[in-house]
Amino acid sequence: MSTTATDTTHGADLRRKSSAVVGTEETRNVVDITQLNQEDAALAAQFGYTPVFKRDFGFFATLSFAASISGCFATVTTTFLYPLEAGGAASAVWCWLISGAGCMCIAASVAELVSSYPTSGGLYTCVSRLAPPEWVPSISWITGWLNLVGQICGVASSEYGAAQILLAAVSIGSDGTYKPTASHYVGVQAALCVFHGLVNSLNTKWLAKITTSYIVFHGAVLVTCAIALLACCDNRHNASYVFTDVTSASGWTPIGFSFLFGFLSVSWTMTDYDATAHITEEIDDPARKAPWAIFIAMALTYVLGWLFTIVLAFTMGDPADALASEYGQPVIQIYYNNLGKAGAIFYAVCAFLILNTVCLTAIHSLARTVFAFSRDQLIPGARLWKKVDKRTDTPILAVWFSVFWCAAINLIALGSPETINAIFNVCAIAMDWSYCIPIICKLVYGRFTPGPWYMGKASTFVNCYAVAWTAFVSIIFLFPTLYPVTAENMNYAIVILAAIFVCAGVYWVLGGRKFYVGPIAEAEVVVGVQHEKDDSSVDKTAM
Template identity: 30%
Template structure:
């Protein structure tokens, strides 16, 4: 054994300005020294200013699995069906959905391009800071960060509430004398989110495997439900044709007090919510291998797959629904279950609703995974009170467990809104729609305006279509932001029970976050900050001295990107 040579370690020196990224360390002649060999993924995250803290155990498929689970087509359609049908009837789930999907796809493609350029968990807010005018990068990134965090924070509670509503609707279906109380709904929702938080706290590899299985279940249950709606409905037994006529299935029936065009735009709230989960790959990209390509691919794949499958499924609903008005106003309190009850036997209703319930549970913990990564990444930069606790990575699971449970606790407080009636709790859905697309589009706007000539695209980019797609997505969201704040009724009919409380819930929360920044947070928050130890950052002048020190202790030195030969 004494004849064996000592095993040498290999240190790596990475020159930030040689990397094709724009980061907080760019143009400062900085080099990063690490005590091990690095791959491309670690090189990119280091160049962005962060050390590698997670295991990269997500592949393209498993990343897609998380985002497709968050998308949760079947439970999302079931939970938001009211917004589609109650505004414009079948048009909201047919041609209205298609128009909305065009805008969503533009946003998804533009965001995917940014994800390739800034593959970090805090990507939207980080990209905003890197592309904004230096004087305003702090306030702009703060605004985008909090807007996106409110989306993530409300995602799991709202999905779990929809899941609980479907469970209790099944109970009412079997026992018409039963009417669920707010307390029962709250406890059911709390249990769903509690077990979801346990899953979200698991190691990355476990989460990847669970979400892969969830993706398969999503596709299987969606296909079975689609076939049963088309082939297993009881319309003929009711003396009706097997399917509705084309005019009925595509009809715009305005249930609001606004003009048809505005009512149709208001129905887009459903498609925005249904498709809001495609950003999830961005938030877990630090756990994904080949992140600069796999992350944007997963984003576009999720949005396109979800859009096509969602349209096909809702088309089946439009051609089989018996009465839109009855589905909206049924005593079951859940339009999807009410729709199924119109066209199927009780056993089939129970089966298909159970599919949606299972997928809603999967969707809730997938939302928690994305939300915890957002809280972790923003806390890493000091955006939140007690940030050091939320940016802590559990050494056993290698995941931000503290962030998971902090979000869970705040979510339970938000769910108390249900004791104020359905209208306040419904506002959470609006927050998910408006908050997400505000945070998605703000960095896109910067990319096509101020940062037009300085933006460094990643390996996945839109090329010559980048500006066109960016302007389309920005215009779409600019139209939708005020529309999402409109109530269904106006004038004397717009009572507190019918009010759209998005104005208070979302904009009120954003006002408080900006007020906090102006009063105090601007003193401590200047934008994203590197968590790389200062001793690992060296200037050009110190490079030779560092190399000599490493060699003198018997280790090898490799300059990343220059050659595989040792210095």
């Protein structure tokens, strides 16, 4: 592994210095790297982290995990509303093509960084290697909190979307007599959060098995649904309508501005690229397998998502009818109109199952993020959240920390069901900027050491485009998607983001800047057993 013996000067020196600053509240583990496999030895030598997880993810399981994060079929089902409302068929089709290219640049840039710095901290850890030492604490603090909040919002919105799809299927089954309310959505999503927390409390090998079978199921559902829609639709639109008709239902003018709101569907579907980074300490040969899994999974999502969106545009009928769906989901209405009651229920349930897998993997990734951030004392209660249960080899308390906040944030819907849309926007903005900050550090400071997965001469251009694209769409995602703007349809993403920055800023001022020094080493690395400390001080969980 090319990173085993490299990059130990700047990174390791910084971590040893950081540990000295933290003090001796906890005795650091002594890790004998001669007793570890190659990947765990690299983790200890390069980053000063004690290996605690089993590497149960091979390449196919890792690829399935990366693909499951997007949940293309299900996430298109829950977000097709945005481009349809913004500009009709053309917005849905072209926003996927344009925004997907920008998302691919972000994904490639993230894959490049993950290859060089494969730890559970993900892009947050990269900052300690890419920024000057004096800037590491403040930059990594911002990056870490953006990433954490973005993931929480991402899981919360996925859980809420799963509840919407499930209750839409129930409504169809009752022939419309059952009308779900906001309290029903909140109750179901909370129950789903608990279920996903229980699964993630099990040994990691179970999740690896689930995601391995998922990719086959997902592909089969997407392909058969596309074929069924095209075969059963009696009134398909022509190509001219699909690719050129722009009809806005948003109320914004000029219509070209309204068209841009369609980017949200793609950015929400093609995000959380670093979820795979957060399980790199559970992947065999992560410096190669993790970045390839990220890139291939996002490329498949890009192509298949675009093609499926085109199919929906051809078969959706009157867009006003889809938008006015009594089931609350335009795509579910399209299924119902073309495939009948049974077909609509079947594919709604398929979307629900797929989105459940998205939530399972996303909570897994979030829990590993909480574990990694706690290891570096980024969040309150770090001593609790970084504990790993010896029976299951999982950070169970970190899992339930994640479950609690993902369920709690959706309580917003009880006060204003429309406000829940802001969670989608916050997810896209916060996650993408948590990626772009390390990318900017890479471009500005020139401290980057390439890993096995590297774009070569194209790297700088791709990185710059990723940052520019994120800046562009972030502005769009802060606008209300409907006009005129009222208290009910206001985009509260800016309020949520402001609250996040205020809370993180206050925490930093009151105590964070005093004890937080960025990613820190928790292990003293030795070669062989010739050291002064007794063997009992070695962390047996690392062996």
